[in-house]
Amino acid sequence: MKCGHKLQEEAAVSQTAAASEYQSQSQPQTAYVPQQPNQRVRQAKKVSKSFFSYFTEGIKNPTATAHAAGESQFVNALITVILYALSIPIMLYVGWKLLLIQFVRSMFKLPIISEELAPSDMEDFNTGTDLIKATDINSIIHFNFTDFVFKQGIFIFIGLAVIIGATYVAAKFGKVDVSFKEFFSRFGTFMIIPTALLLIGLVLAFLHVEYFSYFMNFGLLSIFLVVPFTIASFKQSGTNGLDRIYSTLIVYVVITIVLTFIANGLGEEAKTIITRMGNSSELNDLF
Template sequence: MVTCPNCHHQNDDGNFCEKCGTRLTEGEPVVTGGASAASIEAARPNEHLEKAKNVSKLYFGYFMGLLKSPLAKGSQISEGHFVNGLITIILYSLILPLSMYAGIGEYGSYIDSPFLSIVIKPALTMMVFVFLISVFTFCAVKVVGLQVSFKSVVARFGALLVPFITIFALGLLMALFGIYEFVFVLALGLFGAIFTVPAIVVMSYTRNITTKFDPLYGIILTYVASFIVFALILRGFIMNMVDSLGIFSSPF
């Protein structure tokens, strides 16, 4: 067993921590046989690159595990996967506008700065929206009266988004091949996540626990807050599209 110097996680083996990705072997190579320090430095693998590879490998395993058993494994995720939860939220928020950009095709030429207007800004807005839903979900859990950390709720929320990322990925492929029904697939991935993930997260904490405040009301409050924010974001998006296309602008 090797203890991580950063998070103190007990690792069975390997050069990097399974939890945070910190390098576990800190020893410096000894210069022998006249080898120059520069040659040894060149031969030494890039630590940041190796760490990135290790993190991506760990995330892939995390993603595939949740894809196989989203409810069983997602309901047990703890705050140790907080970073993975954030990565999943970012991916979920990015694929939707990318699919719309791919689906618009040649019509994007009628929009000023189409990639900025259709991908970058909506992706950032989507990230804020999804993160706010996770915050509302945390509030619902706290209203019920449970002592749960914010990181734990966000980690579990992000984990349960994994199947919906797959749905979005399918929509993106359909958009790339010009199958215009991709819009319905994206709608399924969007509203399916909004309706199911907060409820599953709240119930995963309150299962078999008697509380004064029924969890159902916490879920309903989460939906109300989420759809208020969604309505505001949708209104802003529509107005932005109207301005970009120059609709209703005076010709004089």
């Protein structure tokens, strides 16, 4: 009996030792896991700091910054292009009511319509305008932020990729010896000013300032300046290449086609909004 009791005690001691050994082996792993998120946070801070410095310098000295941009600025240029692509749909989501008000107000200024309007009609319009600005129509008509912004943002980003690709091909036909990453970096750096205009417009849209549409238009049309600036910033390696004027004109055709597709997509979204507004009983009761 004593022998059996002694065996049980030895077995218990060995199990306890094995358990403590297992815990000591697994302890360093649990201590190492929290370090991974911290490393990602540090990396994100490093990238954001680098981009802020790059973006600020691009606003102060756009030409010099673009000429100095090489493959090392590819990530910063990519972030700029993404910001450009996302700023437009976010701005439209926030400020489409202001665009609608601007459109109706411009229609009222037409001689054919203004002659038929009484002073009380304009007072009613101004009252309705204030009510529209104060009402969260997006939630009433179930206009989803995520669906609209990401769908149109991806669509615009693809359009920009096509434009950048077409510009790169045109530059290659012009005997420009450059890698795609370096070309993309310089193109994206020249897009800093248009992106800054869109970001200013975005802030104005959040503040319900109707002038945001001017910054949006300037930002969109600035893409026509980015193309020749980018092509002209590279030296030709030969004399038999495609002339830069023709290269620019070819890319302008591509830009026009891309903008047409984007406008059609936004037009379909506008039709959906108008249809939902017309079918909304809550809006009919409100107005």
